[in-house]
Amino acid sequence: MDDKIFKVKGTYVAGEWHNNINRYDIINPSNNKKLSDVPISDIKELQKAVEAAKQAQKVWQKTSLIERANLLEKLAKRIEENEEEFALIDSYDSGNALTGMRKDVKETVNNIRYFCGLVREVKGETFSMEKNHLNFTRYQPYGVVLKINPFNHPFRFCVEKIAAPLLMGNSLIIKNSEQAPISSLRFCELLEDLFPKGLINVVTGGPENGKFLVEHPDIKRIAVIGSVNTGIAIAKTAAPQLKNVTLELGGKNPIIVFDDADPDFAANLAIKGMNLSRQGQSCSSTSRVLVHKKVKNKFLKSLVEKAKTIPIGLPYHEENEIGPIVSKKQFDSVMAYIQSGKDEGAKLLLGGDQNVSNDLKEGFFINPTIFCDVKPNMKIAKEEIFGPVISVIDWEDHDEMIKIANSTQYGLTTMIVTESLSNAMKTSEEVEVGYVWVNTSGRYSGAPYGGWKLSGIGVEECFDEMKGYARLKNINMKWN
Template identity: 45%
Template sequence: MAIPDQYDLYYDGGWHAPTAGGYSPSHNPANGSLIAHVAQAESEDVDRAVLAAAVGSRVWRDVPPLERARLLREVAAVIRQNAKELAQLDALDCGNPVRELAADSHVAAALIDYFSGLVTEMKGASVPVGPDAVNFSVRQPFGVVARILAFNHPFLFCAGKVAAPLAAGNAVIVKPSEQAPLSALRFAELIDGLLPSGTFSVLTGGAETGAALAAHPKVAMISLVGSAAAGRALMREASPTLKPVLLELGGKNALIAYGDADPAEVAKALIQGMNFAWCGQSCGSTSRAFIHEDIYDAVLARIEEEAQRFQPGDPSNEATSMGAIISAKQHERIVGFIDSAQAEGARLICGGGPPADQALARGLYIEPTVFADVTPDMRLAREEVFGPVLGILRWSDEPTMIEVVNELEYGLTCSIWTRDLERAHRTAMAVDVGYVWINETSRHILGAPFGGMKQSGIGREECLGELLAFTQEKNIFISLGSGNR
């Protein structure tokens, strides 16, 4: 495994020590060991990076679209060449299992290839105004764009989220999660020199760094992958400059199973949809399961066996199926949800504590945890845990169930299980979410718009709409008639 050689800030085509000299430790959540001390960007660092990016953006925007696409495909090739190394680095830094992270690098490369192929689709439109004039619109990049990222897919988010804004001709500043920043630094090392100076930057740091980026007058657009609370805070910081935002936020996602669904398939989907490999640390996890009373007991009877497919272990081991929790703070928060569920009367089906293996005692581990007999008023049914805890609710009346599904502030994903096509379509239209699976969970389809409703986000990603979101439309009117001069 190649850990980064550099732990400073990357901007203006080079590495820079933080002006205030601040560095923060990065630890391995699997055993608590120190990995490195990483630079912390403050407002002066942000200002320097943004000014350099503003210069770089003027160079990058004038690179012909197909040439931009060619350079980005070179970046994608570098990612594929180093995919295994990047997966191992993320496993060390964020605690997710390396065998799952191996796919993240390839998904990131696919996103870059996808948006590279769309550069000629940033089209305007013409409006007929008669023989003496031409009226048309063009799309132009914003300039400097900042993307603030989450810890659960460190490299995928770093490389995948820069694809659309770079393809559109923007310069991009990435702020990786302070909990898992190493693969972003390694990415900067790997592609150093491939793009014009200032086109791509990495600023490591905490919430203050993100706030400084959001407030900077020369950052023209900002996006975030994070919690709803973080999204609201970002919008407040961005509001004085009225910059547009793109937000992929949290979810308290429902899996709905009707009485005609196969209990074995539903039980498997419940566990798969929880993303236990990631310790449930995924915004799309279906952490509220609504199971019809006709199959409720049959589904519960299969849950523990399905959950056994995910066993916590050393994230760097290729055999590990489930990793570690990102931080001690998050671990404590998840344990609090488990305690409150038990106190409120939910029935523990499996998990609920650390694994028995003493070799894991120093790490931040929690077994796959499933509660049955959860009711809508319980904390577990209402708040995003962002951990390996699933709550199962019994239902019998469809209108009431749909009302409970929709009553929360979140609206990201929903998974619906039924053999009845009409019922599936009716339910898909009724749930207030941005992304629906029917007889499926968790899959993302390249080109399909991913994003949430309500406080689960603003905007759509992984599609043409994401590319266009990083452009501004300008109208141009040309008079052709001599009488108009």
């Protein structure tokens, strides 16, 4: 089972499978062995994807909202029937725990159905200023939408993000990460005989293919999930044509523990918020802990004890919660950050090393890592590591804590742990982020998720996301 090979039918363009002669190997991060090989889309194929998407969109926009929703409901049913397969593929391909990938597939289905139920609520406005006069607005699709996705939620980000643009009458070209593309290509097998050919296209390739698509004049709307550097580069490329771009980017998110918090409860939230079932490879991970000095020692003791008990191992084995880093490149990056923490004087309480036990020694496994006595100006406190590294900073003065919380270029999430309503409300208002948790974690369909500052532009998983895939047109009319 550990030497499993996944075969893909190819890339999916214009309702057909394409297998360009140029291919590249997908590596299993658990053992550094070949997992699959995937064709690389060439420029001719990308151009065909754009043309096919243009033609399919012209037909699709004339399809009723009810029929669009019905087809997506059928797709959701097919996904449910293949839940275990998609979860297993992503566990092998991305290194994320199987249990977490099952949740991803379930959330994908839930979000598709959420948007299917919501689409009828997208309504325009009407008003009249005088006799024989009517002013009204309506939403119309952009046309071809480009989606560029990262490696950490390969299936979920590929599939659940199609619902809003499709329901609003657009067609799609999807480019998933080169590091974990298998589930998105397998997903295309579910599309056959369901949607018009060319409505959904899934292509592969690196930054050069992304640049070609971003620059293409027939693509009017772009949505990106990725790093800050990637988002900025895409925004710059799209700027000369004033394309509508939304960005869900990185985070260096704080969890703020007040002196009235129960240390064990706070430690549990810190572990959960860190998303260790994805090795901390999550933009929403609470990788900075700002803990009040009064509860610091008890909190740290509990945090270390809990982190020690999390099972690390092959992610496709049911009992494991922490798997490998997605690639050698990312592994080296995380280890370099850990070394910088040591070099800059942070105190290493746990981990900081590669796990080289017998069945893991060939993979990219890093033990859960906890630093304390971290200073706000250290690299591990300022930069997104995207690995299982927690940096603990202590505080006493509220204003100074807020200053530290807001001191990075990011503004995605914050978690607050307190028994005081005043603390919760005051701090929620002061943190410069788009999403705040108080004494809880997790996300919910319908609640807008998006970042401030360099963490992004726009929101997702809500009504505003759906409306964001259509252009608003005003019609002002009079008659005799």
